[in-house]
Amino acid sequence: MARPQRRTVRDIRRGNRAVLLRALYFSGPTSRNDLTARTGLSAATVSTMTADLLGENIVVEAGQVESDGGRPRVLLRVNPEYGFAVGVDVAETHVRVGLFDLEMTERAKVDYMLRPARHDPELVARHILAGVEVVLSDAGVSPEQVLGIGVGVPGIVEPGADGVIHAKTFGWDGVPLGALLRRGTSLPLYVDNGAKTMGQAELWFGSGRGASDAVIVLLGVGVGATIVADGTTFRGVSSSAGEWGHTKIVANGRPCRCGGRGCLEAYVGIEAILDRAGVTSRGDWEEDLAGVLASKSPVVEETVTYLGVGLANLVNLINPEKIVIGGWVGVQLGESLLPDIRRATAANSLAEPYAATSIVLGRLGPDAVALGAATLVLEEFLNAPQVARITAAG
Amino acid sequence: MARPQRRTVRDIRRGNRAVLLRALYFSGPTSRNDLTARTGLSAATVSTMTADLLGENIVVEAGQVESDGGRPRVLLRVNPEYGFAVGVDVAETHVRVGLFDLEMTERAKVDYMLRPARHDPELVARHILAGVEVVLSDAGVSPEQVLGIGVGVPGIVEPGADGVIHAKTFGWDGVPLGALLRRGTSLPLYVDNGAKTMGQAELWFGSGRGASDAVIVLLGVGVGATIVADGTTFRGVSSSAGEWGHTKIVANGRPCRCGGRGCLEAYVGIEAILDRAGVTSRGDWEEDLAGVLASKSPVVEETVTYLGVGLANLVNLINPEKIVIGGWVGVQLGESLLPDIRRATAANSLAEPYAATSIVLGRLGPDAVALGAATLVLEEFLNAPQVARITAAG
DNA sequence: GACGCTTGTTTTCGCCTCTGAACTAAGATG
């Protein structure tokens, strides 16, 4: 029934430091003066703390701003090169590895194609480890500068150090990807579900920015969601919360590749849409979907309705401030049909929660999964900037 | 993106005091020695803090326990009579007001019948205010000893001081119940949805005890849920999260009294069950339901299936550690059909989250709503024991 | 250009909290 186990006077410093660092990160270049206002800390505390951070090279000066008739403000910002984060997207058809600086600017990236149905865990792990070396050397960054590696994968990731993955549709059942990777690197690892890392990206840098209660849905080959409660991704007891794609919207409905029936994914996943439209794919799903959308087939309207039902269930159950529709299928549908999707959602929601929700499209492209994975590293950095690193660097 | 705005050294004391008080409350009579172990605080801190609490009469001694060969331990407990909480249940057919001590023992209660379709807000408010006076005088408790009044109501309660309620099925649309009550009392008020207060009760004192990620569902005339994430009730952006009864399980299905179609409530709410079974009620729904359950009608199996779908959606989306089935319909169904309900849920859930969930029956009776409402007061007390009160009392 | 005015940043000082260690309390044992 709640477990805030705060304790000693040192925790305060740590906590306030995190607050300050976050303010600095998200407010761009800011003066100490602004920071006192933004954080609620006293000027004295801001002064000593920024002095620490400057000394550790986590924060750097960024020019001055004249203030009418007084001492000019010195602007401060997080040093984007203090450290780097690797973000990895393990998808159905490829493994993508990106290197980001602390501002989440991509410095290098590399892709490895996967032959469908060839998702050998060892191979994937080798791709990732090779990719890390490639992006580091491409960008001229040394491993000591890397704060961690975030990995977004399909399926359910067990909590725990081994990063064990269950992804039925991927052919992975109990694959300890984290352990496999740890054989090749000693950097901190963060393995998470890809829909969640994409959600993290949209929440921090995309359409979800600033929302504290939000749902970011991913529509693609699979269908998933990230539920954000009070600013934090909601994971549930075994980290599998958000399996929206396999919630049932038609009791005893269409069979789904998960083995169940009537799942949302069996109506609005790309394979389901094409199947229902009677399209036999020649390989390019995006083109196929464009064709369906252009055809004015009744399947389009049905899809919108089903999607509306799925979204409405989120509205009623979660009562989010914002719903972000992401994933390439989601964006492609949304670009032409967003008003219809909103209408369908409204028709199936209670009035009050619907009125409190805005439904928008994601605005990060296909790199969102890798970006979000890197953001896991950033989040950790902002929460507890390692003093150990600093002494090593200094 | 998270807002832990901790600040000064005083917050530590407040936080640690709350930790200590909670440990004391939930561990029953305990020695200071035990408390150091339970809270992680140092013996010194426990000593000074318990001295404070004893001085304020919030904590009292409760005997001794000999320890083989040393100084005996002095047991401490929260003083159950330090203060009292009023819990109110505003239901379709009655208003119930209960007075509880800090141990949540009911000291007095009173009921007021409501004629169906006669839910005049003024009348309800008068009943509540009258009820408070009655229970106080029955129990010989003075208003100064009351820490607050919790009220559980149907429908959606807007966040804010006025306790504005939207309950379509109740005929209330924008009723400021909080404001109405404040005209007759100056005690702290906590107005919340009845399904949520019931959930609170089951979470703190019933089958949900100890779970930090749980869902407590209420099946009765209406159908709702309390979602507990990390020990805290999840409310969403406008406090309406948990409207499980109006999530859709059959796209375009049976019409629901909310105006929508295919809602879970339209299949497993009591009216829906009786309607689908072709029963014309003669007024006693409990008896009617017992009749349907005894009849071996296929409606029973269907109901279990629909309920399983609804529960499975919670399992997939929320990934709770525990699902508690409450409400009189839920308990009546569960008593004979729990294994079937579990089976139906398993059939519609993903394997991993289902394996992590246990589905159990609620064990608090029909008073759970009022008890939970009073628990809102208790929760506040445990979080921030008012020093103002103390100086006034001492 | 000296002086005051304004605004931003740092330093000083007092107060608060926690903890470890020394100390006191209260019983058991022989």
Place this chain on the structure above:
DNA sequence: CATCTTAGTTCAGAGGCGAAAACAAGCGTC
């Protein structure tokens, strides 16, 4: 009654915060 054991209290020290004084760095004015 001396000693042992366990429980609880007191004290000194370290670390943290905020208010306010001090310092810094410009502008404007006479």
